Amino acid sequence: MNLPDRTVLENGAILVSVALPSNPFIAFRGTVPAGVAAEGSEFGLAEFTSRLLLSGTRRMGAAKLADRLEGIGATLEFRNGDEVLSFQGRCTRETAAETVRILVDCLSEPAFPSKEVERIRAELQNDLRIEADDTHHRAVREVSRLVFPKDHPYGREPKGDPSRVQRVRRGDIVSFHEAHVGPEGLILAVTGDVDRALIDEGIATPLSRLRGDGGAEAIPPPRPHRPGSVRIPMPHKSQVDIVIGAPGVPRRHEDYYALNLANLLFGRIGLYGRLGRNLRDEQGLAYYAFSNLDARTAGGMWTISAGVNPSNLGKAIESIRAEMDRLRTEPFSLEEVRDGKENQTGSLVVSLERNAEVAGELHRMEYYGLGMDFLERYADIVRELTEERVRNLARKYLLPSASSIAVAGPIGRLRVPW
Amino acid sequence: MRKPLGEFPSPFASGNLISRARVPAPQMPTHVETLGNGLKVILRPIPDTKALSTWVVYRIGSRNEVPGMTGSTHWVEHMLFKGGGKLAKGDIDKLISRLGGKMNAFTDTDYTMYFETIPATALDTALMIESERMRNAAFDPKEVEAERTVVISEREGAENQPDFAVEEELWGLAFHVHPYHWTAIGYKQDLATLARDPLYRHYLRFYAPNNASLILVGGFDVAVAMQHIREAFGRLQPEAPPDPLRLAEPEQRGERRSDLERPGPADLLSVGWHIPGAAHEDTPALVLLSTVLGGWRGFVPFAAGDWRPRSNRLYRALVEAKLATDVGVRLESKLDPSLLIANATLAPGASLDRVEAVLDREIEKLKRAPPPKSELARAHQQVRAWARYEQDGVTFQGMLLSAGEGLGAWDFAEALLAKVEKVRPEQVRAAARRYLVEAHRTVVRFHAQEVPR
Numbered sequence: 001m002n003l004p005d006r007t008v009l010e011n012g013a014i015l016v017s018v019a020l021p022s023n024p025f026i027a028f029r030g031t032v033p034a035g036v037a038a039e040g041s042e043f044g045l046a047e048f049t050s051r052l053l054l055s056g057t058r059r060m061g062a063a064k065l066a067d068r069l070e071g072i073g074a075t076l077e078f079r080n081g082d083e084v085l086s087f088q089g090r091c092t093r094e095t096a097a098e099t100v101r102i103l104v105d106c107l108s109e110p111a112f113p114s115k116e117v118e119r120i121r122a123e124l125q126n127d128l129r130i131e132a133d134d135t136h137h138r139a140v141r142e143v144s145r146l147v148f149p150k151d152h153p154y155g156r157e158p159k160g161d162p163s164r165v166q167r168v169r170r171g172d173i174v175s176f177h178e179a180h181v182g183p184e185g186l187i188l189a190v191t192g193d194v195d196r197a198l199i200d201e202g203i204a205t206p207l208s209r210l211r212g213d214g215g216a217e218a219i220p221p222p223r224p225h226r227p228g229s230v231r232i233p234m235p236h237k238s239q240v241d242i243v244i245g246a247p248g249v250p251r252r253h254e255d256y257y258a259l260n261l262a263n264l265l266f267g268r269i270g271l272y273g274r275l276g277r278n279l280r281d282e283q284g285l286a287y288y289a290f291s292n293l294d295a296r297t298a299g300g301m302w303t304i305s306a307g308v309n310p311s312n313l314g315k316a317i318e319s320i321r322a323e324m325d326r327l328r329t330e331p332f333s334l335e336e337v338r339d340g341k342e343n344q345t346g347s348l349v350v351s352l353e354r355n356a357e358v359a360g361e362l363h364r365m366e367y368y369g370l371g372m373d374f375l376e377r378y379a380d381i382v383r384e385l386t387e388e389r390v391r392n393l394a395r396k397y398l399l400p401s402a403s404s405i406a407v408a409g410p411i412g413r414l415r416v417p418w
Numbered sequence: 419m420r421k422p423l424g425e426f427p428s429p430f431a432s433g434n435l436i437s438r439a440r441v442p443a444p445q446m447p448t449h450v451e452t453l454g455n456g457l458k459v460i461l462r463p464i465p466d467t468k469a470l471s472t473w474v475v476y477r478i479g480s481r482n483e484v485p486g487m488t489g490s491t492h493w494v495e496h497m498l499f500k501g502g503g504k505l506a507k508g509d510i511d512k513l514i515s516r517l518g519g520k521m522n523a524f525t526d527t528d529y530t531m532y533f534e535t536i537p538a539t540a541l542d543t544a545l546m547i548e549s550e551r552m553r554n555a556a557f558d559p560k561e562v563e564a565e566r567t568v569v570i571s572e573r574e575g576a577e578n579q580p581d582f583a584v585e586e587e588l589w590g591l592a593f594h595v596h597p598y599h600w601t602a603i604g605y606k607q608d609l610a611t612l613a614r615d616p617l618y619r620h621y622l623r624f625y626a627p628n629n630a631s632l633i634l635v636g637g638f639d640v641a642v643a644m645q646h647i648r649e650a651f652g653r654l655q656p657e658a659p660p661d662p663l664r665l666a667e668p669e670q671r672g673e674r675r676s677d678l679e680r681p682g683p684a685d686l687l688s689v690g691w692h693i694p695g696a697a698h699e700d701t702p703a704l705v706l707l708s709t710v711l712g713g714w715r716g717f718v719p720f721a722a723g724d725w726r727p728r729s730n731r732l733y734r735a736l737v738e739a740k741l742a743t744d745v746g747v748r749l750e751s752k753l754d755p756s757l758l759i760a761n762a763t764l765a766p767g768a769s770l771d772r773v774e775a776v777l778d779r780e781i782e783k784l785k786r787a788p789p790p791k792s793e794l795a796r797a798h799q800q801v802r803a804w805a806r807y808e809q810d811g812v813t814f815q816g817m818l819l820s821a822g823e824g825l826g827a828w829d830f831a832e833a834l835l836a837k838v839e840k841v842r843p844e845q846v847r848a849a850a851r852r853y854l855v856e857a858h859r860t861v862v863r864f865h866a867q868e869v870p871r
Contacts, residue, residue: 022464025806054728062738066728070713071796073803075725090807119740122765126743129683130763133869135578235870236681238577270511271499277508284564287572307575309567339516346518349537353469354811356723409578 004362004372005199009208011183016362016372017190017199020355025092027355029363030188031084032107033216034180037153044160044168045176048120050080052173053087055116058109062116065102074099076106082153083219083297084367085181088359093193097202104210107181117170124165128157135234135408136305139243142230142406147245147301148222154299155222182212189362192355219298222247227401229418232408239307240409242316244418246402248293248300251368255393258385260293262394263302265332265340266323267291274323275304283319285312297368302397310410317405317417324400331391340390345379448819449640450828456628456656459647460819460828462635464812468537470636471816472544474552475531475824478624480602481663481754487620489604490612492525493569494621498532499523500561503554504546507561513543520813525602528753529824535813538637545650548632552625553654562614570610573603580682581761584864588688591674592757592860596667626657631823636812667692667755674860679867684743685764686864687773691854693758696751696825702837703849704749708758709797710789710846711780712747716804717831718818729796731780732760741768741776753825757860758853770863784850788843798839805835 004018039045054076056062069076076089076099087107091099131137141157148155159165190203225247249255267275272290279289289306308316332340352358352375365374405418449461480491501507514521519536532551534544576582586601593599632651634643670692693704708714713727726744727733736742744763750756762773789797808818808831822830 022467023811024809025803027810062728063734066733067796070727070729070800073799075807077725090803092803092806119738122740122767123743125766126684126763129766133580133681133683233871238574239571270508270515280568281508282564284567285571287568287575307571309571309574312567339512342516343518346516346537348518349468350517350519350535353467353471353535353813356810 003376004365006366006372007204009183009204011208011210013183013186013188013207013210014366015188015190015199015204015207016366017194017203018358018362019194020192020358023192023355025090025355026096026190026192026194027088027090027359028188028190029086029088029356029359030186031086031363031367032181032214033083033185034085034176034214035081035083035153036156036158037083037219038180038217039176041151042172042176043156044164045172046085047080047124047159048117048168048173049177049181050078050085051120051123052112052116053078053106053110055120056111056113057105058111059105062113065106069099069102072098076103078106080158082158088356093198096198097206100203100206104206108210108212110177112170112173112177114170117173121165121168124159125162128159128162128165135237135239135241136243136307138232138234138408139241139406140303140305142232143243143245143303143404144301146228146230146404147225147247148299149225150223152222153219154296154301178213180214182214183210184213184215186210186214187363187366189359189366191358191362222299225402225404227404229404229416230406231411231416232406233411234408235410235412237409240310240313240407240411242306242308242313242320242405242407243303244320244403244405245301245303246397246399246404248295248302248397250297250299251295253295256295257381258389258393259302259397261337261340261344261382261385262332262390262398263291263293264343265336265390266327266394266398267304269340269343274326275320278319278323279306279316283315285316285319289316310412310414313407313411313414314417321400321418324398327391327394327398332387332394334387337387337390341382341385344382348375348378448828451644453627453648453652455652455654457651457654458631458823459644460631460633460823461638461640461643462633462815462819463638463640464636467637467812469535469812470538470541470544470634470638471533471535471812472541472548473531473533473633473816473820474548474630475529475633475820476625476630477660477824478530478629479526479528480600480604481527481597482624482660483597483600483604486608487612487616488600488608489569489602490617490620491530492602492604493565493609493612494617495523495525495530496565496569497557497562497617497621498551498555500556500558500565502556503550505550510547513547517543526824527598527602531820531824533813533816533820541638541643542646542650545646549650549654552627552630552651555621555625557614557618557621559614562617566609569603570606573606573609576603580680580864580866581686583678583680584686584688584862587676587678588690588759588860588862589757591676591862592670592690592692593667596665596754598667598752598754598756623657624660627651627654628656629660631820631828633816633819633823633828635816635819663754670858673856676862677865678862679865681869682864682866683869685768685770685866687762687764687770687777688759688862689777690757690759690860692755692858693749693751693853694755695753700849700852701751702834703841703845704751704758704853705801705834705838706794706797706841707784707846707849708747708749709800710793711784712745712760714797714800714804716808717834718808718814718821720817721804721808721810721814727800731783732762732777735776735780736762736773739776740765741773770865774861781850781854785847785854788847791843794843794846801835801838805831
């Protein structure tokens with residue numbers, strides 16, 4: 001892959017792009033700093049805003065907007081996140097300019113029709129109910145709340161709660177949009193069937209017409225985590241979801257790469273690393289048992305997730321704890337670390353085979369300030385990690401006593417041995 | 419990993435040597451050759467690509483199972499990651515992981531497929547894994563037992579979702595004779611009692627070169643790849659060809675209904691109409707009928723992710739009207755006659771009767787008048803665009819070719835697209851009149867009960 005192009009437009013928006021001629025269409029991914037972190041204590045506003053951006057603009061109603069996009073075969077989605085409002089889509093060379101024009105209209109001139117606000121309100125209430133009935137979602141949310149306490153943007157439910165959803169008014173949404181959605185802080189990553197002329201004329205030109213306020217505000221660092229344990233009885237379910245979590249590190253933290261490798265070895269590589277080998281492959285306790293490291297601008301979290309039959313709950317939790325303890329008694333071997341490094345360097349080829357994946361990676365490079373040469377440097381970064389550092393960071397961060405746990409499902413009076 | 423796969427419409431003509439560029443995407447030459455032992459090889463080289471996706475599709479799915487052994491095809495699929503022959507347990511994981519590759523497998527009603535996407539320089543690793551997997555899987559009794567609870571756990575995870583209950587009920591009610599009656603995961607009571615030996619026999623019977631196709635997409639030279647493929651697979655012995663499936667679902671005479679009352683967060687409606695097998699001449703019109711009614715997300719459901727179409731009749735009539743918060747239409751084209759399914763998640767306060775009445779009204783409209791040309795043009799454009807989006811990288815291309823091959827022909831998507839292009843509005847109405855018939859439909863209504871605390 002060639003080095004990506006990076007352009008700062010006059011209105012402040014940043015456009016990064018790279019051509020992948022073997023994929024016969026264009027994928028894009030972008031963000032503006034209008035996520036949960038921007039809504040302050042006005043919980044739920046960012047979610048309403050993101051869902052309403054396809055509900056019509058000053059020039060087009062929702063139906064016409066959908067007809068225009070799908071009439072040219074393009075896709076466009078908006079989604080709310082902890083830090084940003086993100087958008088992504090697909091189009092072809094021939095429809096790129098039209099698609100970006102529609103994107104700019106949606107971002108800059110949404111109409112927020114009252115009827116649509118009410119429709120989204122009902123949709124959100126339903127989604128909250130559906131999520132409240134989802135064992136994995138419930139457990140993840142509880143652990144996030146414990147790891148990022150005091151309503152930190154990373155810890156709270158991005159949709160708000162039912163009472164808040166009921167109270168949000170159209171005027172609040174309009175004000176939030178005016179204050180936070182604009183070219184300042186906007187990043188758009190584009191890949192696939194593109195060339196310089198198309199980027200300049202078909203994408204940069206319509207994007208440069210975007211006006212408005214916006215810009216990123218600093219996200220406060222999370223308050224200290226006090227480990228806790230939460231039981232969520234859901235007697236009508238078949239399976240129990242276990243989630244265990246603790247603070248990780250921000251994406252730009254010096255520990256990130258070594259911790260990322262430790263996480264890979266612990267619960268991701270192959271069939272979910274050491275964790276999967278123990279719980280799934282050797283004991284047959286779970287269809288899934290894996291770990292995850294989520295690193296963001298101001299903080300991060302690592303988690304373990306497993307879905308088990310309630311009769312195996314105690315055994316599964318004890319096995320997870322044993323694997324965490326084993327990081328001290330039987331640290332990662334030289335061979336494990338070597339395999340992990342080979343996986344990370346080799347995966348550059350495989351993980352960037354799709355337009356959508358490349359657009360996502362390009363966006364991350366710009367968003368976290370990793371540099372446009374990041375992919376060139378990545379293999380060296382991984383190779384330079386020492387075994388000792390990976391082991392030490394696994395011991396430091398993957399610590400049972402410093403972790404919170406939530407279990408959701410048909411747990412009855414079952415003990416949670418944590 | 420190793421989850422039942424969504425379904426795909428089916429293919430038509432089998433190709434030979436060169437693909438026909440019927441889509442407005444770049445032409446992609448494809449080499450097709452059959453080895454002496456019956457293994458069909460389909461090679462799609464993509465110059466300047468550093469990745470390679472290797473797929474093997476077996477013509478065995480849950481439709482080949484019998485009562486008492488449901489879920490055995492999927493369980494066999496799980497066992498084929500546990501070594502045998504040159505591969506010890508854990509080797510497949512290790513070999514692919516070291517390469518930074520990705521791998522997975524999917525069991526469908528009609529076929530099972532396995533893939534590895536790896537750096538193109540590691541072709542031999544993928545070929546060795548797939549060659550060993552084809553005939554030499556170990557089926558160690560201890561490993562079979564360990565996997566029993568894993569597949570049951572997979573099923574229990576699905577059971578946590580109300581829509582799984584609806585899906586299982588719909589197929590169970592719509593098919594009384596044909597094995598589409600059960601889903602690929604199988605029944606829990608069968609998973610609890612299946613023994614190792616019948617599973618192993620199931621494997622030996624269906625995992626043979628003459629019941630499989632090997633597909634490669636990515637950075638390789640055709641002549642070199644063919645030489646390595648012959649070395650890896652040429653020695654494998656074929657089995658007697660599997661008997662054709664004799665079971666056929668009799669015509670449904672009268673609507674079938676089921677009302678599920680279970681704890682859940684929202685009422686759900688699912689309606690399935692019988693449609694012909696994918697190779698039927700009406701399938702192109704059904705693609706557009708499905709698109710007009712509920713939008714199009716491609717032949718392979720994975721590429722679309724969470725994107726949902728909005729420019730379609732059910733979205734307008736149900737979601738924009740605040741009767742539902744989500745709708746979807748799936749054309750479940752399969753080897754044998756199958757279903758076209760419309761689903762809705764009801765909005766708070768909406769009634770199942772009302773949503774069903776609106777669905778009926780929309781179906782009647784489709785039967786009464788052909789879709790306007792502008793609407794059909796939009797549907798055509800969606801299908802055309804997704805034909806490109808599904809070419810996103812070597813893995814998706816391999817999946818598309820494999821899914822087509824599993825249903826009869828690797829170039830299914832291209833062939834179908836060419837036929838879809840020719841469909842006229844009147845044919846969409848004719849398909850609606852022929853297939854969206856009350857006597858041929860099955861309705862499942864999920865009445866969400868208060869969730870116990």
